[in-house]
Amino acid sequence: MKITRSYFFCLVPALTLSATLCAQDIVIQASSNPLAGKTNSLQQAWLLARESRQSSPGKKITIVLHPGTYYLDSTLVLTPADNNTTWRSDGNGLVTISGGKKVLVKWTPWKNGIYKASLDVSFAFDQLYINDVQQVRARYPNYDSSASHYNGTAADAISSERVKTWQHPVGGYIHALHRAEWGGYHYRITGVNADGTLQLEGGYQNNRQMGMHDKYRFVENIFEELDAPREWYYNKDTKTLYYKPAAGVNLQTATVVVSRLPQLIVLKGNAAHPVSNVSFEGIRFAHSAPTFMDTREPLLRSDWAIYRGGAVLLDGTRDCSIRDCEFDHNGGNAVFVSNYNRHANISACHIHDAGGSGICFVGNPDAVRSPLFEYNQSPVFANTDTARGPKSPNYPDSCVAYNNLIYRTGRIEKQTAGVEISMAMEITVSHNTIYDLPRAGINVSEGTWGGHLITFNDVFNTVLETGDHGAFNSWGRDRWWYPDRHEMDSMATAYPWMVQQDAIKTNVLCNNRFRCDHGWDIDLDDGSSNYRIYNNVCLNGGLKLREGFHRIVENNIILNNSFHPHVWFENSHDVFRHNIVSSSYKPIGIKYWGDEIDYNLFPDKAAITTPTDAHSLAGDPLFMAPAAGDYRVKAGSPALQVGFENFPMDQFGVVSPSLKALAKKALLPVLHQEATNISSLITWRGAKVKNIETLGERSATGLPDNKGAYFVAVPAGFPYGLQTGDVLLQVGEKRVNNVTEMIKAFVFYGDKKVKLIVFRNQQRKNL
Incomplete structure (x- = not known):
């Protein structure tokens, strides 16, 4: 027998809600059919779900969203009281949950093609959408989609000569690369000094403080810089919005949305009382507010600072999932998995044009033994907690990012990644296609606590706006690591067991395809330890191992580049074997050569320059179809004689047909032997x-x-x-x-x- 109860609420867009109680579960329908004269927010669907749960405890609840845009008045916070709930689209059209506010304005011509409108809102906003297309806040230099950094930069962006042309710059922003191009900085203008220099707050967004770059910088939210199509400026004192439309835009019929909420959905529990079995399916999340001025929490001794949030935040969850969703033009991170989480699953999602990172798995420092938070901090061994592994459960464990298409993230913040992992254990990142990023496609910030499986990903067009990084990047600045190399040598010799007190489980990189034209394809930096790397194709940037211990690298194909060992330790126990390289190794600061560097294939005998490769061979690897990206070797290849084994070349990246149809293709290299550089030595x-x-x-x-x-x-x-x-x-x-x-x-x-x-x-x- 089925009992049906109908509930009618005022929603925006106007919704009809009904709850159907069945023997198996409860279904709540949210329809966009208009109810005249009634307004509301999406939260009332949630309230109905809670009411239904109270009357029917233990039942699964499904909230079905019919096509339309649902503008949130406040962040929707789900707690353990909302367990066993699915939020999903009905599958008949686009469902958008928006962190913005739709506003009604009346445009009038102002001057120079610029229009103005009165707009009185109670909150600050940093993004404007006209007909659901993000516009450009007034800036210098003007937006240039072809520019290499920040869509346009200029050394004179904050020169005293330019500052003198601004009447009221307070509230403007400076965005600049880190001086060494290790990410970026953001500053709010708070005043002007007598000499024309600016008074600023900010600059805490990078964990390796060196100051802003002298060239790669731009300024925005300055009224006098409103001079190009699509630019806008909001004068909060006069409550006036100024906008210069592009040709063909009809402002009289255009929809206008401004960003409002930095987070749309938050799942908030803890290890003792997690939010469990909550899922989101087939929903678009859009218009969340930028968070670059809130990105201030350092991630141990990596280069990162973070904002612990996103359009969707999972904080204290178990068995929760986000499937087949789109994250479109959000101002900060798309998905953030924070603190205690078990078995979170983000899959088949389309994540693009985010101001921050795509997907972040980040634990809490309270789970780390003797944590340090800045690169130059040195551990004091006598005061160090030397026990193995985490000391609390407040970290993501056994979580998955599978079959996601991630591109054009880091549009505002530059110390970001398609997928970021920090203070976490056994994270699986598989079958994702990731490209067009300012920094790494996949980043592991430190060795705590490993066990990650990075497999069958296609990562390319990375490190586009920064430097000294890789398509895959990691650091290993754990408890054993010292910024002073001499001190680190002695401590690593005295206490070699410390290396695996944080990096307790082996990270595995296998069956991926990486390409980086501005760094390394695979970059294990600053002490990254306990890795097994096999069956990967490196299309351009080569593979680097700096410092660190216990890295086994075998059966990889390194095209148009080679192996880059940097400043290794004695007794590192590193292994490099059965690989195909395209030129001689590129060692720097190497005295010791690990446990086994041998049985590799070089292009010619002249490329074999190390004493370790006694059994390595030289010759044409005889790739099957390199122009088509098939780098398996034919029978008779000398690679087979040194132990190389073929692996699949057609399984990289996303698997969903719909995502495959959207994804760009990696640029395949024209193979060549690297020319010998003429050195200045x-x-x-x-x-x-x-x-x-x-x-x-x-x-x-x-x-x-x-x-x-x-x-x-x-x-x-x-x-x-x-x-x-x-x-x-x-x-x-x-x-x-x-x-x-x-x-x-x-x-x-x-x-x-x-x-x-x-x-x-x-x-x-x-x-």
């Missing part, structure tokens, strides 16, 4: 010195740019206090940008005692 007073010429040298030394004289090898008793690995930046008052300038500076000063400035252990140091 010279011998000067017995030391080997050269210019900084490669991304690898810049990364190994930690430099923010290519300036300086790099001391590759320094003999015992060398004068001036210089050491192997130093980069000389200044002699007396003379800047040193290269080896030639170094020699000229020493000639200029002769035998005089002068101050030297070097870059050592990624810090400037006076000698």
Whole structure:
């Protein structure tokens, strides 16, 4: 027997709600059929669900949303009282849950093609949508879709000459890259000094403080810069919205939406009382507000700071899922899985044009033993908690990101990723297609606590606006890691077991395809440890292992590049075997060669330059169809003789037909043997010195740019206090940008005692 009860509420858009009680579950229908003169919000569907649950405890509830846009008046917060609930589209049209507010305005011409309208809202907004298309806040330089950084930057964006042309810049924003291009910064203008310089607040969005870049910067929300089509400006004092429409836009019929809420849906529980079995299916989430000024929480000793939230936030959940949803033009992160979560599943989602990251799995520092939060902080061993693994359950564990199409994230914030993992365990990232990003496609911020499976992903067109990074990037600045290399050498020798006290489980990268044209395809940086990397195709940027322990790299194909070992430890136990490389290795600062570096295939014998590859071979790998992206090798390939085994080439990326049809294709390389670089290496007073010429040298030394004289090898008793690995930046008052300038500076000063400035252990140091 079926009992039906109907409930009528006023909704925006006007909704008809009805609850049907069945033996199995309760279905709540939310219809967009208009009810004249009635208004409301989506929260009332939630209230009806709660009422139904009270009368029928233990039943599963399904809230069916019919086509339409549902504008939230406030963030919808679900608690354990909402367990066993599914929110889904009825499948008959687009369902949008919006964090914006639809406003009715009357446009009148102002001047220079600009229109204005009175708009009185009680909240600040940073994004404007006309006919559901995001517009451009008035900025300098003007928006340029083809520009490499921030869609347009200028060194004079905040020059005193330009500032003088602004009458009321307070409330404007500066967006700039980090000085070393390790992410970005954001500042709010709070005033103007007498000399025309700006008073600012902000700059905390990056965890490696070095100040903003002198070139890659732009300013927005300045009235005087409103001069291009699609630009807008809101004067909050006069309650006036100014907008310059593009050709063909009819403002009289256009819908106008402004951003309002930074978070649309929050699932809020904890380890003792999680939100469980709540799912969202077939829903579009849009118009959430930017969060760049709230991105201030540091992620241990990675380069990251975060805003712990997103359009959808899972915080304290179990067995919750987001399936077949679209995240479209949200101002911050799309999905954030925070603190305690078990078996969260984000799958078959279309995530694009987000201001922050796509999907984040981030635990709480209270689960970390002896956490440190800034790169230059050093652990004190006597005070360190040396127990193994996490100390609380407040982290994501056994969660999944599967079959998601993620692109054009990081539109505002630049220290972001398609998928970010930090303070988490056993996260599976599989069959995702990720591209067009300012930094990494997939990033693992530190070794706590590993066990991640990164498999069958297609990641390309990455590190487009930053530097010294990879399509896949990781750090390993865990409890054993010290910013001073000499101290780290001694501690790693004395306490080698500490390496796996945080990195307790092996991370596996297998059967992925990576391409990075501005860094490495796979970049294991700063102590990343306990990895197994196999069956991957690296299309362009090569594979790098810096510092770290217990990395097994085998059966990978590295096209148009090679293996980049940087500053390894003695007894690292690293392994590199059965791989196909396209040129000689690119070692930097290597004294020790791990457990086994052998049985690899090189393009020719001249490329085999290390003493370790005694059993490696050279020759044409005989790829089956490289122009079509099939890099399996034919029978008779010398790769097979060194133990290489073929693996599938047609399973990378998303599997849903609808997402496959939308996804871009990775650019396949034209294969070539890498030409030998003409090096600037010279011998000067017995030391080997050269210019900084490669991304690898810049990364190994930690430099923010290519300036300086790099001391590759320094003999015992060398004068001036210089050491192997130093980069000389200044002699007396003379800047040193290269080896030639170094020699000229020493000639200029002769035998005089002068101050030297070097870059050592990624810090400037006076000698």
